[in-house]
Amino acid sequence: MSLRILVVGCGAVAQRLYGQPLQQLEKAGLLRVAGLVDPVASHAAAMRSRFPSATTHADAASALATTRPDVTMVLSSAHLHAEHTLLALQAGSHVLCEKPMAQTSAECGRMTAAARAANRILAIAMIRRFFPAFAQFKALIESGRLGTLRAFEYREGHKFEWDVTTPAAFRRRHEGGTGVLFDIGPHALDHLAWTFGPLSVVDYADDALSGIESNLTMRVRSTRCPGSIQLSWDNPLTNELRVTGDRGEAVLRIDRFDQLAIRESDGWAVIPVTADFPADLAAAGGRRLSPRSYVQAMSCQIVQVLRSIVLGEAPAVDGESGRRTIAALEAGLASAVPLEMPWLPQRERQAFAQLHWNHTR
Amino acid sequence: MTDLAIIGAGGFVGTRLVESLVLDGRPGIRPIVRSYRNLAGLCRFGSTIDVRLADAEAVDSLAEALAGVRTAVNLTNGAPAGILRSTRTIFEACRRAGVPRLVHLSSAVVFGDVERPTGDDAAPVDKHWMPYARAKATSEVWLRSRLRESGPEVILLRPGIVWGVRSLHTLDIVKALAARRAYLVDDGRGIFNGIYVDNLVACIRAAADARGQAPGFYNVGDRERVTWREFYDAFAGALECDTARLPRVSGEKFPHSVRSSVDTIQSLPLVNELYHRMKTHIPDGLKASLKSRLEGGYEYGRVGGRYVEQPSVDRELWHLQRVAHKLPIDKFATTFRFSQPVSFHEGVQRTLAWLDTIGVGAAAVHAS
Numbered sequence: 001m002s003l004r005i006l007v008v009g010c011g012a013v014a015q016r017l018y019g020q021p022l023q024q025l026e027k028a029g030l031l032r033v034a035g036l037v038d039p040v041a042s043h044a045a046a047m048r049s050r051f052p053s054a055t056t057h058a059d060a061a062s063a064l065a066t067t068r069p070d071v072t073m074v075l076s077s078a079h080l081h082a083e084h085t086l087l088a089l090q091a092g093s094h095v096l097c098e099k100p101m102a103q104t105s106a107e108c109g110r111m112t113a114a115a116r117a118a119n120r121i122l123a124i125a126m127i128r129r130f131f132p133a134f135a136q137f138k139a140l141i142e143s144g145r146l147g148t149l150r151a152f153e154y155r156e157g158h159k160f161e162w163d164v165t166t167p168a169a170f171r172r173r174h175e176g177g178t179g180v181l182f183d184i185g186p187h188a189l190d191h192l193a194w195t196f197g198p199l200s201v202v203d204y205a206d207d208a209l210s211g212i213e214s215n216l217t218m219r220v221r222s223t224r225c226p227g228s229i230q231l232s233w234d235n236p237l238t239n240e241l242r243v244t245g246d247r248g249e250a251v252l253r254i255d256r257f258d259q260l261a262i263r264e265s266d267g268w269a270v271i272p273v274t275a276d277f278p279a280d281l282a283a284a285g286g287r288r289l290s291p292r293s294y295v296q297a298m299s300c301q302i303v304q305v306l307r308s309i310v311l312g313e314a315p316a317v318d319g320e321s322g323r324r325t326i327a328a329l330e331a332g333l334a335s336a337v338p339l340e341m342p343w344l345p346q347r348e349r350q351a352f353a354q355l356h357w358n359h360t361r
Numbered sequence: 362m363t364d365l366a367i368i369g370a371g372g373f374v375g376t377r378l379v380e381s382l383v384l385d386g387r388p389g390i391r392p393i394v395r396s397y398r399n400l401a402g403l404c405r406f407g408s409t410i411d412v413r414l415a416d417a418e419a420v421d422s423l424a425e426a427l428a429g430v431r432t433a434v435n436l437t438n439g440a441p442a443g444i445l446r447s448t449r450t451i452f453e454a455c456r457r458a459g460v461p462r463l464v465h466l467s468s469a470v471v472f473g474d475v476e477r478p479t480g481d482d483a484a485p486v487d488k489h490w491m492p493y494a495r496a497k498a499t500s501e502v503w504l505r506s507r508l509r510e511s512g513p514e515v516i517l518l519r520p521g522i523v524w525g526v527r528s529l530h531t532l533d534i535v536k537a538l539a540a541r542r543a544y545l546v547d548d549g550r551g552i553f554n555g556i557y558v559d560n561l562v563a564c565i566r567a568a569a570d571a572r573g574q575a576p577g578f579y580n581v582g583d584r585e586r587v588t589w590r591e592f593y594d595a596f597a598g599a600l601e602c603d604t605a606r607l608p609r610v611s612g613e614k615f616p617h618s619v620r621s622s623v624d625t626i627q628s629l630p631l632v633n634e635l636y637h638r639m640k641t642h643i644p645d646g647l648k649a650s651l652k653s654r655l656e657g658g659y660e661y662g663r664v665g666g667r668y669v670e671q672p673s674v675d676r677e678l679w680h681l682q683r684v685a686h687k688l689p690i691d692k693f694a695t696t697f698r699f700s701q702p703v704s705f706h707e708g709v710q711r712t713l714a715w716l717d718t719i720g721v722g723a724a725a726v727h728a729s
Contacts, residue, residue, distance in 0.1 A: 157719075159401075170403075207405050214404060236529055236719070342714040343526045344384075347384075348381065355409075357407075
C-alpha cells in the first residue's frame with residue numbers, strides 16, 4: 001500500500017530535511033509524493049527534481065482538491081502552519097505539521113479540534129524523538145539510576161547556519177517571525193517534557209529590542225526536577241543537556257545522534273547508543289533503524305506517521321502534545337524581562353532595559 | 362544621509378558594533394548582509410536599524426545598498442579565495458555610490474610571527490602559510506595602491522586577535538584550559554597581540570566618526586603588553602587550571618600530527634578553495650562524523666581531570682604563540698585621539714561574566 005503525500009512548502013526545510021527521506025521511502029514503495037505546493041515556483045521545481053511524477057501548485061487549497069492526499073506534510077513558513085493544517089484536515093487528509101505547530105495555543109486548539117472532528121491524525125514533527133541518544137537519555141532518567149534528580153541545564157546555541165530561503169523567521173512576532181523561542185524552543189521544550197514530565201515556566205528573559213529575540217533564558221519546573229534552558233541564534237553555547245541527581249550526573253550532546261555519558265562514583269562513562277525505531281510498515285518483526293543522520297531520523301519520523309495511519313499506532317507527538325509546548329512558550333513570552341548581559345557596560349545595560357520590547361510596548 | 366553602513370554585519374564583531382551603536386541611540390545604522398541567515402543575530406534590533414541584503418562580491422547590488430551612506434565599514438570575512446574579490450567590489454561600490462569613507466578591517470596576521478619590530482606601514486610577510494593571511498595581505502597591497510586614487514578615503518585597521526565576549530577563539534582557549542588540554546609554546550613568552558572586542562568596536566567608531574581626512578593603515582590593539590602565559594593565567598584561575606602544569610611545546614619546530622596534517626593540506630590554495638566550495642554540500646552526518654574524529658574524545662566533565670601530556674597542537678595557535686613583538690598602536694591613538702575604553706583586566710572580567718552565562722566559566726566549575 002502506497003500512501004499519497006502532498007508537500008505544502010518547498011523551501012529549505014523541505015529541500016534539506018524531507019527531500020531525500022521521502023525519495024527513499026517512495027523508492028521503497030511506502031508512499032508516493034503526489035503534489036508539491038509553494039508560491040515560489042523555483043522552490044517547488046527544486047523538490048520536483050526528486051519527484052518527477054508529482055504535480056506542482058501555487059496554493060494549498062487547489063492542490064488538496066486536485067491530489068486528494070492521504071497525508072499532507074505542512075512544511076510552510078511557521079505563520080502558515082495553522083492555515084495549511086486546517087485546510088488539509090478539512091479536505092480529509094492526515095497531517096504531519098513541522099514545528100512550531102502554530103504561533104499561538106489558540107491556533108493549536110483549533111487544529112486539534114479539527115483533527116478530532118475529521119477523525120484524522122495530526123502529528124507534529126519533532127525529529128529529535130528519533131535521535132537514538134535522546135531516547136536512551138529518557139530511559140536513563142526513567143530508570144532512576146541517577147537517584148533523586150536535582151536539576152537539569154539545557155543549552156543550545158551557535159551561529160545560525162540554516163540556509164533559509166525567506167526572512168520569515170526573523171520578522172517581528174506579529175509579522176510572523178519565530179525568533180529563537182519558536183525556532184529551537186519547540187524542540188527543547190518537547191524534548192524536556194518528554195524526558196522529565198510536563199513543564200511549567202517559572203521565568204523568561206530575552207534580548208529583543210523592537211525586533212525578535214536571538215537569545216533567551218528560561219527557568220522551568222517539571223514533575224521530576226527544576227531546570228534551566230538557554231537558547232541562542234548567535235552565541236556559541238555548550239549544546240548539552242546536563243542533569244544532576246544525588247547518585248550521579250548525565251550529559252546528552254544535543255547536536256549529536258549517539259553521544260551521551262554518565263558520571264557515577266567511578267567517573268565518566270560513555271553509554272553505547274543502540275536505540276532503534278521501525279523503518280517499515282511491518283506490524284511486527286520488521287526492519288529497524290538506529291539513526292546516525294538527519295536523513296535517517298527523518299525517515300523514521302515519516303514512517304511512524306505512516307504506521308499511525310496504517311497500523312493505528314500513536315504518532316510520536318500528537319496535536320495535544322504540540323499544543324502544550326506552544327502554551328509553555330506563550331507563558332514564557334507573557335512574563336518576558338530583559339536578558340541579563342553582565343558583560344555590557346553599565347550605560348548599555350540601562351539602555352537595553354529601556355529599549356526591551358516588553359518595556360516599550 | 363545614513364550615517365554608517367556595516368558590510369558583513371552578521372559576524373561576531375559586526376553584531377557587537379551594531380549593538381553598541383543602537384544602545385548608544387545612534388540613528389542611521391545600515392547593516393548589510395549577504396543572506397537571510399545573517400539576520401539571526403541582528404533581528405533583535407528590529408526597526409532601530411535599516412538592514413539591507415547585498416552580496417559583497419556584486420558591485421551593482423552593493424552600490425545600491427550603499428546609496429546615501431557617509432561611511433562604510435568592511436567586516437566581511439568569507440572564504441580566503443573571495444577576500445580580494447570582495448575588497449575590490451566594496452571599494453568600487455563605495456566609489457560608485459559616492460561613499461566618502463571606507464573603514465576596512467584587515468588583520469595583524471599579515472605580519473606572521475612579527476619576528477622584528479613592525480610599524481603600521483610595513484609590508485605584509487611574503488608567502489604566509491595560511492590562506493586567510495595571504496588573502497588579507499593581497500587585499501592590503503591592492504588597497505594601498507588605491508590610496509591616492511579617486512574614490513572613498515580608505516582607513517585600514519589591522520587588529521590582532523579579537524578576544525572577549527562571543528569570540529570563538531577565546532572560547533576555544535578557555536575550553537582547552539577547562540579540559541586540561543591547553544599547552545604553551547616556548548613557555549608562553551610570546552606576545553599576545555590581542556584587542557578586546559569592545560576596544561576594536563571603539564576603534565572602528567573612532568575611525569568612522571573622525572573629522573577631517575585620515576587615510577592610511579593603522580595597527581589597532583590593546584595598549585597592555587600581555588604574554589600568552591599571562592593571557593592564559595587571566596582565565597585559568599576561574600577554571601581551577603594551573604598553567605604551570607600545562608605541557609610546554611617548543612617553538613623551534615612545529616610538532617606535526619594527524620590534525621595538523623589535515624590543516625596543512627587544507628591550507629594549500631587549490632584545496633582550500635575547493636574545501637570552501639564543497640563544505641556546504643557535505644552531508645550533515647558525514648560532516649559530524651569527520652568533526653568528531655578530528656576533535657577526539659568529548660570532555661563530558663565541566664573540567665578535565667588530568668593534564669594532557671602530549672597535546673594536539675594547532676598550527677595557527679602555535680604560530681600566534683611565537684609572536685615576538687608587540688605591534689605599535691601609537692599612530693592610531695595619535696591620529697584619532699583614541700583612548701582605549703576597556704582595560705585588559707576589565708575585558709577579562711567581562712569575558713568571565715559571559716563565560717559564566719554560557720556554562721563554561723567559574724560558576725560552571727563550582728557547580729561541578
